[in-house]
Amino acid sequence: MNNLNFINPFSVREDPGSSVGDLYTQNFSRHAKTGTVILNLGPQHPSTHGVLRVIVELEGEYVIRAEPVLGYLHRMHEKMAEVKTPWQFIPNMGRVDYLHPVAWNWAQVGACERLAGLEVPERAEYLRVISCELNRIASHLMWWGAFVMDLGGVTPILYAFEEREKINDILQIITGSRLTISYFRFGGVSADIDERFVRLTREFIPYLRERLKMYKALVTDNVILRRRLEDIGPMGVDICQRYGATGPVLRAAGLPRDVRRDIPYGVYPKLDFAIPAGPSDDCFGRYLVRLFEVETSLNIVEQALNELPDGPVKMDKAPKANWKLPAGETYFAVEGARGQIGVHLVSDGGKTPYRLKLRAPSFCNLSLFAEAAKGVLLADAIAILGSLDLVIPEVDR
Protein backbone atom coordinates (compact mmCIF):
# COMPACT_ATOMS: atom_id res chain seq x y z
CA MET A 1 0.00 0.00 0.00
CA ASN A 2 2.99 2.28 0.00
CA ASN A 3 3.46 5.13 -2.46
CA LEU A 4 -0.20 5.50 -3.17
CA ASN A 5 -1.15 9.11 -3.36
CA PHE A 6 -4.84 8.62 -2.91
CA ILE A 7 -6.61 7.39 0.15
CA ASN A 8 -9.34 4.86 0.24
CA PRO A 9 -11.50 6.36 2.94
CA PHE A 10 -12.98 3.01 3.92
CA SER A 11 -9.78 1.08 4.26
CA VAL A 12 -8.94 0.08 7.78
CA ARG A 13 -5.25 0.69 8.09
CA GLU A 14 -3.24 -2.02 9.69
CA ASP A 15 -0.24 0.20 10.34
CA PRO A 16 -0.79 3.58 11.92
CA GLY A 17 1.26 6.23 10.21
CA SER A 18 1.40 4.67 6.77
CA SER A 19 2.19 6.93 3.88
CA VAL A 20 -1.32 6.82 2.42
CA GLY A 21 -2.95 10.14 1.67
CA ASP A 22 -1.57 13.62 1.46
CA LEU A 23 0.58 15.43 3.96
CA TYR A 24 -2.26 16.37 6.30
CA THR A 25 -3.73 12.90 6.32
CA GLN A 26 -0.35 11.32 6.93
CA ASN A 27 0.40 13.66 9.75
CA PHE A 28 -3.01 13.07 11.23
CA SER A 29 -2.82 9.31 10.94
CA ARG A 30 0.53 9.18 12.68
CA HIS A 31 -1.31 9.35 15.98
CA ALA A 32 -4.15 7.07 14.95
CA LYS A 33 -5.06 4.03 16.92
CA THR A 34 -5.02 0.62 15.30
CA GLY A 35 -8.31 -0.42 13.78
CA THR A 36 -9.76 3.03 13.28
CA VAL A 37 -10.84 4.61 10.02
CA ILE A 38 -9.52 7.93 8.83
CA LEU A 39 -12.12 9.82 6.87
CA ASN A 40 -11.82 13.04 4.97
CA LEU A 41 -14.91 15.23 5.09
CA GLY A 42 -14.44 17.72 2.33
CA PRO A 43 -12.95 19.90 0.93
CA GLN A 44 -15.84 19.27 -1.43
CA HIS A 45 -18.54 17.80 0.69
CA PRO A 46 -22.16 18.84 0.85
CA SER A 47 -22.16 19.03 4.62
CA THR A 48 -19.19 21.36 4.96
CA HIS A 49 -20.24 24.72 3.60
CA GLY A 50 -17.65 26.02 1.26
CA VAL A 51 -14.33 24.31 0.95
CA LEU A 52 -13.61 23.25 4.48
CA ARG A 53 -11.91 19.94 5.03
CA VAL A 54 -12.17 18.02 8.25
CA ILE A 55 -10.14 14.89 8.85
CA VAL A 56 -11.79 12.61 11.35
CA GLU A 57 -10.70 9.41 12.97
CA LEU A 58 -13.60 7.07 13.41
CA GLU A 59 -14.10 4.13 15.60
CA GLY A 60 -17.27 2.58 14.35
CA GLU A 61 -19.53 5.60 13.98
CA TYR A 62 -17.88 7.59 16.73
CA VAL A 63 -15.46 10.40 16.08
CA ILE A 64 -12.46 10.00 18.33
CA ARG A 65 -10.42 12.81 16.83
CA ALA A 66 -11.15 15.58 14.36
CA GLU A 67 -8.96 18.16 12.74
CA PRO A 68 -10.08 20.96 10.44
CA VAL A 69 -7.76 21.69 7.53
CA LEU A 70 -7.94 25.29 6.44
CA GLY A 71 -6.59 27.38 3.66
CA TYR A 72 -8.50 26.24 0.59
CA LEU A 73 -10.06 29.66 0.22
CA HIS A 74 -7.16 31.79 1.35
CA ARG A 75 -7.20 34.92 -0.80
CA MET A 76 -4.68 37.18 0.90
CA HIS A 77 -7.18 39.81 1.91
CA GLU A 78 -4.88 41.13 4.61
CA LYS A 79 -2.01 41.45 2.17
CA MET A 80 -4.27 43.12 -0.37
CA ALA A 81 -5.11 45.74 2.26
CA GLU A 82 -1.45 46.68 2.29
CA VAL A 83 -1.26 47.32 -1.45
CA LYS A 84 -4.56 49.12 -1.95
CA THR A 85 -5.72 52.46 -0.69
CA PRO A 86 -8.33 52.20 2.09
CA TRP A 87 -11.07 53.13 -0.37
CA GLN A 88 -10.01 50.50 -2.85
CA PHE A 89 -10.12 47.87 -0.14
CA ILE A 90 -13.81 48.42 0.65
CA PRO A 91 -15.10 45.94 -1.99
CA ASN A 92 -12.83 43.24 -0.55
CA MET A 93 -14.82 43.15 2.64
CA GLY A 94 -17.90 41.85 0.89
CA ARG A 95 -15.87 38.90 -0.31
CA VAL A 96 -14.57 38.00 3.13
CA ASP A 97 -18.00 37.09 4.42
CA TYR A 98 -20.51 36.75 1.65
CA LEU A 99 -23.39 36.24 4.06
CA HIS A 100 -22.93 39.34 6.18
CA PRO A 101 -20.89 41.71 4.01
CA VAL A 102 -22.38 44.85 5.51
CA ALA A 103 -20.90 44.13 8.94
CA TRP A 104 -17.46 43.68 7.41
CA ASN A 105 -17.94 46.90 5.48
CA TRP A 106 -18.68 48.56 8.75
CA ALA A 107 -15.65 47.09 10.50
CA GLN A 108 -13.19 48.35 7.93
CA VAL A 109 -14.83 51.69 7.27
CA GLY A 110 -15.30 52.22 11.00
CA ALA A 111 -11.64 51.52 11.74
CA CYS A 112 -10.50 54.05 9.13
CA GLU A 113 -13.00 56.60 10.41
CA ARG A 114 -11.85 56.13 13.97
CA LEU A 115 -8.22 56.57 12.97
CA ALA A 116 -8.91 59.68 10.92
CA GLY A 117 -11.51 61.03 13.33
CA LEU A 118 -14.24 61.42 10.73
CA GLU A 119 -17.76 62.41 11.75
CA VAL A 120 -20.60 60.42 10.25
CA PRO A 121 -23.97 62.17 9.78
CA GLU A 122 -26.78 60.92 11.98
CA ARG A 123 -28.92 59.71 9.10
CA ALA A 124 -26.05 57.67 7.70
CA GLU A 125 -25.59 56.00 11.07
CA TYR A 126 -29.22 54.94 11.06
CA LEU A 127 -28.97 53.67 7.50
CA ARG A 128 -25.95 51.67 8.54
CA VAL A 129 -27.90 50.04 11.32
CA ILE A 130 -30.84 49.28 9.03
CA SER A 131 -28.73 47.73 6.30
CA CYS A 132 -26.57 45.83 8.75
CA GLU A 133 -29.53 44.32 10.58
CA LEU A 134 -31.39 43.41 7.39
CA ASN A 135 -28.24 41.70 6.24
CA ARG A 136 -27.91 39.90 9.56
CA ILE A 137 -31.43 38.53 9.13
CA ALA A 138 -30.53 37.34 5.63
CA SER A 139 -27.44 35.66 7.00
CA HIS A 140 -29.30 33.90 9.79
CA LEU A 141 -32.01 32.76 7.39
CA MET A 142 -29.43 31.30 5.08
CA TRP A 143 -27.80 29.55 8.03
CA TRP A 144 -31.17 28.25 9.19
CA GLY A 145 -31.91 26.69 5.83
CA ALA A 146 -28.44 25.27 5.34
CA PHE A 147 -28.31 23.90 8.86
CA VAL A 148 -31.59 22.07 8.53
CA MET A 149 -30.41 20.79 5.17
CA ASP A 150 -27.27 19.42 6.83
CA LEU A 151 -29.54 17.50 9.14
CA GLY A 152 -31.45 16.05 6.23
CA GLY A 153 -34.41 18.40 5.78
CA VAL A 154 -34.17 19.84 2.28
CA THR A 155 -37.42 21.79 2.14
CA PRO A 156 -36.85 24.58 4.70
CA ILE A 157 -33.95 26.14 2.81
CA LEU A 158 -36.30 26.87 -0.07
CA TYR A 159 -38.62 28.74 2.27
CA ALA A 160 -35.67 30.57 3.78
CA PHE A 161 -34.57 31.61 0.34
CA GLU A 162 -37.90 33.24 -0.35
CA GLU A 163 -37.34 35.60 2.58
CA ARG A 164 -33.71 36.03 1.74
CA GLU A 165 -34.58 37.09 -1.79
CA LYS A 166 -36.96 39.67 -0.42
CA ILE A 167 -34.17 41.10 1.74
CA ASN A 168 -31.84 41.04 -1.24
CA ASP A 169 -34.42 42.98 -3.23
CA ILE A 170 -34.57 45.56 -0.45
CA LEU A 171 -30.82 45.85 -0.05
CA GLN A 172 -30.33 46.03 -3.79
CA ILE A 173 -32.26 49.30 -3.88
CA ILE A 174 -29.59 51.07 -1.87
CA THR A 175 -26.49 48.98 -2.49
CA GLY A 176 -26.92 47.87 -6.09
CA SER A 177 -25.77 44.36 -5.30
CA ARG A 178 -27.31 41.26 -3.88
CA LEU A 179 -24.37 39.37 -2.44
CA THR A 180 -20.99 41.07 -2.18
CA ILE A 181 -22.21 44.41 -0.98
CA SER A 182 -20.00 47.46 -0.66
CA TYR A 183 -22.35 50.07 0.67
CA PHE A 184 -20.39 51.98 3.29
CA ARG A 185 -18.18 54.94 2.49
CA PHE A 186 -15.81 56.84 4.73
CA GLY A 187 -18.01 59.37 6.42
CA GLY A 188 -21.34 57.91 5.41
CA VAL A 189 -23.00 55.50 3.03
CA SER A 190 -23.12 55.46 -0.75
CA ALA A 191 -26.84 56.05 -1.31
CA ASP A 192 -29.92 57.26 0.49
CA ILE A 193 -33.04 55.15 0.82
CA ASP A 194 -36.10 55.95 -1.21
CA GLU A 195 -39.81 55.56 -0.77
CA ARG A 196 -39.75 52.06 -2.27
CA PHE A 197 -37.13 50.89 0.23
CA VAL A 198 -39.22 52.10 3.13
CA ARG A 199 -42.38 50.54 1.72
CA LEU A 200 -40.77 47.15 1.08
CA THR A 201 -39.08 47.09 4.48
CA ARG A 202 -42.27 48.01 6.27
CA GLU A 203 -44.08 45.24 4.42
CA PHE A 204 -41.30 42.80 5.12
CA ILE A 205 -41.19 43.15 8.90
CA PRO A 206 -44.70 41.82 9.69
CA TYR A 207 -44.36 39.30 6.87
CA LEU A 208 -41.24 37.76 8.39
CA ARG A 209 -42.81 37.75 11.85
CA GLU A 210 -45.61 35.63 10.42
CA ARG A 211 -43.15 33.37 8.67
CA LEU A 212 -41.20 32.83 11.87
CA LYS A 213 -44.30 31.26 13.33
CA MET A 214 -44.38 28.90 10.39
CA TYR A 215 -40.68 28.15 10.94
CA LYS A 216 -41.44 27.20 14.49
CA ALA A 217 -44.26 24.86 13.55
CA LEU A 218 -42.38 23.34 10.65
CA VAL A 219 -38.87 22.98 12.04
CA THR A 220 -38.35 24.06 15.64
CA ASP A 221 -41.12 21.87 17.02
CA ASN A 222 -40.25 18.99 14.75
CA VAL A 223 -39.48 15.90 16.76
CA ILE A 224 -36.77 14.67 14.41
CA LEU A 225 -34.90 17.95 14.58
CA ARG A 226 -35.15 18.13 18.33
CA ARG A 227 -33.83 14.64 18.81
CA ARG A 228 -30.93 15.48 16.52
CA LEU A 229 -30.05 18.68 18.36
CA GLU A 230 -31.03 18.51 21.99
CA ASP A 231 -28.10 17.71 24.27
CA ILE A 232 -25.79 17.38 21.27
CA GLY A 233 -22.45 19.16 21.32
CA PRO A 234 -22.63 21.07 24.59
CA MET A 235 -20.14 23.94 24.60
CA GLY A 236 -20.00 25.72 27.89
CA VAL A 237 -18.74 29.19 28.65
CA ASP A 238 -15.36 27.72 29.53
CA ILE A 239 -14.57 26.14 26.16
CA CYS A 240 -16.00 29.16 24.33
CA GLN A 241 -13.75 31.54 26.22
CA ARG A 242 -10.68 29.39 25.85
CA TYR A 243 -11.03 29.42 22.09
CA GLY A 244 -12.32 32.96 21.83
CA ALA A 245 -15.70 32.01 20.43
CA THR A 246 -18.12 34.91 20.15
CA GLY A 247 -21.54 35.65 18.79
CA PRO A 248 -24.46 33.23 19.04
CA VAL A 249 -22.15 30.38 20.09
CA LEU A 250 -21.07 32.24 23.21
CA ARG A 251 -24.52 33.67 23.87
CA ALA A 252 -26.09 30.21 23.70
CA ALA A 253 -23.61 29.14 26.36
CA GLY A 254 -25.21 31.68 28.64
CA LEU A 255 -22.99 34.73 28.43
CA PRO A 256 -24.81 37.74 26.95
CA ARG A 257 -21.80 39.23 25.18
CA ASP A 258 -22.56 41.38 22.17
CA VAL A 259 -20.31 44.07 20.71
CA ARG A 260 -23.36 46.18 19.95
CA ARG A 261 -23.96 46.42 23.67
CA ASP A 262 -20.52 45.98 25.22
CA ILE A 263 -18.38 48.19 22.98
CA PRO A 264 -21.10 50.37 21.46
CA TYR A 265 -20.62 51.81 18.01
CA GLY A 266 -22.87 53.67 15.60
CA VAL A 267 -26.28 54.49 17.02
CA TYR A 268 -26.82 51.20 18.79
CA PRO A 269 -26.75 52.83 22.25
CA LYS A 270 -29.87 54.78 21.25
CA LEU A 271 -31.77 51.69 20.24
CA ASP A 272 -33.51 49.33 22.55
CA PHE A 273 -32.92 45.65 21.94
CA ALA A 274 -32.48 42.46 23.88
CA ILE A 275 -29.35 40.35 23.93
CA PRO A 276 -30.39 36.75 24.38
CA ALA A 277 -28.40 34.41 26.59
CA GLY A 278 -29.01 30.71 26.78
CA PRO A 279 -31.31 28.78 27.02
CA SER A 280 -28.90 25.87 26.62
CA ASP A 281 -25.36 25.39 25.38
CA ASP A 282 -26.18 22.53 23.00
CA CYS A 283 -26.89 22.68 19.28
CA PHE A 284 -30.55 23.38 19.94
CA GLY A 285 -29.62 26.34 22.12
CA ARG A 286 -27.53 27.84 19.36
CA TYR A 287 -30.39 27.25 16.97
CA LEU A 288 -32.85 29.08 19.21
CA VAL A 289 -30.49 31.98 19.86
CA ARG A 290 -30.15 32.66 16.15
CA LEU A 291 -33.87 32.55 15.54
CA PHE A 292 -34.33 34.91 18.46
CA GLU A 293 -31.76 37.25 16.95
CA VAL A 294 -33.78 37.42 13.75
CA GLU A 295 -36.65 38.83 15.79
CA THR A 296 -34.29 41.21 17.60
CA SER A 297 -32.95 42.48 14.30
CA LEU A 298 -36.48 43.00 13.02
CA ASN A 299 -37.20 45.13 16.08
CA ILE A 300 -34.04 47.14 15.54
CA VAL A 301 -34.88 47.78 11.88
CA GLU A 302 -38.37 48.88 12.85
CA GLN A 303 -37.09 51.25 15.53
CA ALA A 304 -34.41 52.68 13.29
CA LEU A 305 -36.93 53.30 10.51
CA ASN A 306 -39.23 55.08 12.93
CA GLU A 307 -36.49 57.27 14.36
CA LEU A 308 -34.71 57.94 11.08
CA PRO A 309 -33.66 61.60 11.11
CA ASP A 310 -33.39 63.78 8.02
CA GLY A 311 -30.11 65.04 6.71
CA PRO A 312 -27.24 64.08 4.46
CA VAL A 313 -26.04 60.51 4.19
CA LYS A 314 -22.42 61.42 3.67
CA MET A 315 -20.21 63.98 5.34
CA ASP A 316 -19.05 67.05 3.42
CA LYS A 317 -15.78 66.51 1.63
CA ALA A 318 -15.95 62.77 2.12
CA PRO A 319 -12.64 61.03 1.38
CA LYS A 320 -12.01 60.06 -2.22
CA ALA A 321 -10.37 56.98 -3.59
CA ASN A 322 -6.88 58.39 -3.18
CA TRP A 323 -7.46 59.39 0.43
CA LYS A 324 -4.53 58.80 2.78
CA LEU A 325 -4.92 57.62 6.34
CA PRO A 326 -3.11 59.60 9.02
CA ALA A 327 -0.35 57.73 10.83
CA GLY A 328 -1.50 55.78 13.85
CA GLU A 329 -3.01 52.59 15.09
CA THR A 330 -6.57 51.67 15.95
CA TYR A 331 -8.94 48.81 16.57
CA PHE A 332 -12.59 48.70 15.71
CA ALA A 333 -15.01 45.88 16.38
CA VAL A 334 -18.55 45.24 15.23
CA GLU A 335 -20.99 42.45 15.86
CA GLY A 336 -21.39 40.27 12.79
CA ALA A 337 -23.86 37.46 12.35
CA ARG A 338 -21.24 35.02 13.57
CA GLY A 339 -19.63 37.06 16.31
CA GLN A 340 -17.13 39.78 16.87
CA ILE A 341 -15.54 41.14 13.74
CA GLY A 342 -12.43 43.11 14.51
CA VAL A 343 -10.18 45.25 12.37
CA HIS A 344 -6.78 46.24 13.67
CA LEU A 345 -5.42 48.97 11.49
CA VAL A 346 -1.90 50.37 11.51
CA SER A 347 -0.99 53.20 9.24
CA ASP A 348 2.33 54.96 8.75
CA GLY A 349 0.69 57.84 6.92
CA GLY A 350 1.46 56.43 3.50
CA LYS A 351 -0.85 55.83 0.56
CA THR A 352 -1.81 52.39 1.79
CA PRO A 353 -2.16 51.06 5.34
CA TYR A 354 0.91 49.51 6.88
CA ARG A 355 -1.01 46.54 8.21
CA LEU A 356 -4.63 45.52 8.48
CA LYS A 357 -5.48 42.56 10.65
CA LEU A 358 -8.90 41.02 10.33
CA ARG A 359 -10.34 39.14 13.25
CA ALA A 360 -12.83 36.66 11.86
CA PRO A 361 -15.38 35.18 14.26
CA SER A 362 -15.77 31.99 12.21
CA PHE A 363 -12.10 31.20 12.67
CA CYS A 364 -12.35 31.16 16.46
CA ASN A 365 -15.68 29.38 16.39
CA LEU A 366 -14.25 26.68 14.15
CA SER A 367 -11.22 26.11 16.34
CA LEU A 368 -13.34 24.72 19.14
CA PHE A 369 -14.80 22.10 16.83
CA ALA A 370 -11.87 19.71 17.29
CA GLU A 371 -12.50 19.57 21.00
CA ALA A 372 -16.30 19.58 20.84
CA ALA A 373 -16.43 16.76 18.30
CA LYS A 374 -14.47 14.30 20.40
CA GLY A 375 -16.47 11.18 21.11
CA VAL A 376 -19.68 12.08 19.31
CA LEU A 377 -21.40 10.27 16.47
CA LEU A 378 -20.33 11.35 13.02
CA ALA A 379 -23.84 12.60 12.25
CA ASP A 380 -23.73 14.68 15.44
CA ALA A 381 -20.36 16.10 14.47
CA ILE A 382 -22.03 17.41 11.31
CA ALA A 383 -24.74 18.96 13.47
CA ILE A 384 -22.09 20.62 15.64
CA LEU A 385 -20.25 21.92 12.61
CA GLY A 386 -23.49 23.30 11.22
CA SER A 387 -24.47 24.90 14.50
CA LEU A 388 -21.25 26.95 14.48
CA ASP A 389 -22.47 28.78 11.34
CA LEU A 390 -19.19 28.81 9.49
CA VAL A 391 -18.43 30.93 6.47
CA ILE A 392 -15.28 29.50 5.01
CA PRO A 393 -13.91 32.55 3.18
CA GLU A 394 -14.05 34.27 6.53
CA VAL A 395 -12.09 31.47 8.20
CA ASP A 396 -9.36 31.58 5.59
CA ARG A 397 -9.52 35.26 4.61
Place this chain on the structure above:
Amino acid sequence: MFRAIVDNIKGLWSLIVGLSITGRFFFSPVKTVHYPRQVVDPESLASYRGPLELVPADDVGGSKCVSCQMCVRACPGNCLTVIKGKEGKAPETYLYDFTLCCLCAACVESCPTSAIRFSHNVYLTARTREELHMDLLADLKARAAKASQ
Protein backbone atom coordinates in the same frame (compact mmCIF):
# COMPACT_ATOMS: atom_id res chain seq x y z
CA MET B 1 -43.45 5.09 30.54
CA PHE B 2 -46.46 7.37 30.39
CA ARG B 3 -44.16 10.29 29.52
CA ALA B 4 -42.61 8.35 26.67
CA ILE B 5 -46.01 7.67 25.17
CA VAL B 6 -47.02 11.33 25.44
CA ASP B 7 -43.69 12.38 23.92
CA ASN B 8 -44.14 10.05 21.02
CA ILE B 9 -47.66 11.24 20.34
CA LYS B 10 -46.50 14.86 20.46
CA GLY B 11 -43.64 13.97 18.14
CA LEU B 12 -45.93 12.32 15.64
CA TRP B 13 -48.27 15.31 15.78
CA SER B 14 -45.34 17.66 15.02
CA LEU B 15 -44.65 15.62 11.89
CA ILE B 16 -48.26 15.96 10.78
CA VAL B 17 -48.15 19.72 11.37
CA GLY B 18 -44.95 19.95 9.32
CA LEU B 19 -46.39 17.88 6.50
CA SER B 20 -49.50 20.01 6.38
CA ILE B 21 -47.33 23.13 6.01
CA THR B 22 -45.26 21.69 3.20
CA GLY B 23 -48.47 20.40 1.63
CA ARG B 24 -49.96 23.88 1.70
CA PHE B 25 -46.88 25.35 0.05
CA PHE B 26 -46.87 22.56 -2.50
CA PHE B 27 -50.20 23.76 -3.84
CA SER B 28 -49.51 27.50 -3.54
CA PRO B 29 -48.58 29.51 -6.65
CA VAL B 30 -45.03 29.45 -8.01
CA LYS B 31 -42.76 32.08 -6.47
CA THR B 32 -39.95 32.12 -9.00
CA VAL B 33 -39.71 34.10 -12.23
CA HIS B 34 -39.53 31.79 -15.22
CA TYR B 35 -36.89 33.42 -17.35
CA PRO B 36 -36.98 33.88 -20.37
CA ARG B 37 -40.76 33.53 -20.53
CA GLN B 38 -41.04 36.08 -17.73
CA VAL B 39 -38.64 38.77 -16.58
CA VAL B 40 -38.42 40.74 -13.36
CA ASP B 41 -40.07 44.12 -13.50
CA PRO B 42 -37.70 46.95 -14.47
CA GLU B 43 -38.57 48.88 -11.33
CA SER B 44 -36.68 46.40 -9.20
CA LEU B 45 -33.60 46.75 -11.39
CA ALA B 46 -33.51 50.53 -11.13
CA SER B 47 -30.42 50.59 -8.93
CA TYR B 48 -28.88 47.31 -9.97
CA ARG B 49 -25.18 47.58 -10.70
CA GLY B 50 -24.55 46.02 -14.09
CA PRO B 51 -21.51 46.59 -16.30
CA LEU B 52 -20.45 50.22 -16.68
CA GLU B 53 -21.63 52.44 -19.49
CA LEU B 54 -20.84 55.97 -20.54
CA VAL B 55 -23.44 58.65 -20.04
CA PRO B 56 -24.45 60.19 -23.39
CA ALA B 57 -23.80 63.92 -23.65
CA ASP B 58 -25.70 64.37 -26.93
CA ASP B 59 -27.72 62.33 -29.39
CA VAL B 60 -24.86 61.29 -31.64
CA GLY B 61 -22.78 59.28 -29.24
CA GLY B 62 -20.65 61.93 -27.61
CA SER B 63 -19.61 61.36 -24.02
CA LYS B 64 -19.15 63.69 -21.08
CA CYS B 65 -15.75 62.22 -20.32
CA VAL B 66 -12.84 64.67 -20.17
CA SER B 67 -10.09 62.01 -19.94
CA CYS B 68 -8.95 63.11 -16.52
CA GLN B 69 -7.96 59.58 -15.47
CA MET B 70 -9.55 59.88 -12.05
CA CYS B 71 -11.58 56.71 -12.58
CA VAL B 72 -8.54 54.81 -13.83
CA ARG B 73 -6.59 55.69 -10.71
CA ALA B 74 -9.47 55.00 -8.35
CA CYS B 75 -10.27 51.55 -9.71
CA PRO B 76 -9.02 48.77 -7.45
CA GLY B 77 -9.09 46.21 -10.24
CA ASN B 78 -7.35 48.16 -13.02
CA CYS B 79 -10.32 47.58 -15.29
CA LEU B 80 -10.28 50.86 -17.14
CA THR B 81 -8.10 52.25 -19.91
CA VAL B 82 -8.77 55.81 -20.99
CA ILE B 83 -6.66 57.39 -23.73
CA LYS B 84 -7.12 61.05 -24.52
CA GLY B 85 -7.87 61.99 -28.12
CA LYS B 86 -5.73 64.30 -30.30
CA GLU B 87 -8.08 67.28 -30.19
CA GLY B 88 -9.92 68.52 -27.15
CA LYS B 89 -10.39 66.53 -24.03
CA ALA B 90 -12.67 63.79 -25.33
CA PRO B 91 -11.25 60.28 -25.05
CA GLU B 92 -10.18 58.38 -28.11
CA THR B 93 -10.33 55.00 -26.42
CA TYR B 94 -12.32 53.92 -23.40
CA LEU B 95 -11.81 50.26 -22.63
CA TYR B 96 -13.41 48.41 -19.78
CA ASP B 97 -12.53 44.91 -18.67
CA PHE B 98 -15.65 43.52 -17.06
CA THR B 99 -13.86 40.32 -16.02
CA LEU B 100 -11.84 42.33 -13.50
CA CYS B 101 -14.59 44.62 -12.30
CA CYS B 102 -16.02 44.15 -8.81
CA LEU B 103 -18.78 46.76 -9.33
CA CYS B 104 -17.59 48.80 -6.40
CA ALA B 105 -18.50 52.23 -7.80
CA ALA B 106 -15.12 53.81 -7.07
CA CYS B 107 -14.93 55.00 -10.67
CA VAL B 108 -18.50 56.28 -10.77
CA GLU B 109 -18.11 58.21 -7.54
CA SER B 110 -14.75 59.73 -8.42
CA CYS B 111 -15.69 60.99 -11.88
CA PRO B 112 -15.85 64.81 -11.79
CA THR B 113 -18.21 65.07 -14.75
CA SER B 114 -20.45 62.08 -13.96
CA ALA B 115 -19.52 60.56 -17.29
CA ILE B 116 -19.94 56.93 -16.29
CA ARG B 117 -22.70 55.00 -14.59
CA PHE B 118 -23.80 51.45 -14.02
CA SER B 119 -26.08 49.93 -16.61
CA HIS B 120 -28.92 47.78 -15.34
CA ASN B 121 -28.20 44.94 -17.70
CA VAL B 122 -28.81 41.73 -15.81
CA TYR B 123 -29.08 39.64 -18.94
CA LEU B 124 -25.49 39.93 -20.11
CA THR B 125 -24.02 36.64 -21.22
CA ALA B 126 -20.74 35.88 -22.91
CA ARG B 127 -19.17 32.78 -24.34
CA THR B 128 -15.62 34.02 -24.30
CA ARG B 129 -13.52 36.20 -22.08
CA GLU B 130 -12.92 38.66 -24.93
CA GLU B 131 -16.60 39.52 -25.18
CA LEU B 132 -16.33 40.99 -21.69
CA HIS B 133 -13.49 43.31 -22.69
CA MET B 134 -15.77 46.12 -23.66
CA ASP B 135 -15.22 49.24 -25.70
CA LEU B 136 -17.50 51.72 -23.99
CA LEU B 137 -17.23 54.42 -26.69
CA ALA B 138 -18.39 51.97 -29.34
CA ASP B 139 -21.16 50.88 -27.02
CA LEU B 140 -22.22 54.49 -26.53
CA LYS B 141 -22.31 55.09 -30.31
CA ALA B 142 -24.31 51.93 -30.84
CA ARG B 143 -26.83 53.01 -28.25
CA ALA B 144 -27.13 56.46 -29.81
CA ALA B 145 -27.62 54.94 -33.28
CA LYS B 146 -30.27 52.60 -31.94
CA ALA B 147 -32.08 55.45 -30.21
CA SER B 148 -32.11 57.65 -33.31
CA GLN B 149 -33.64 54.96 -35.48
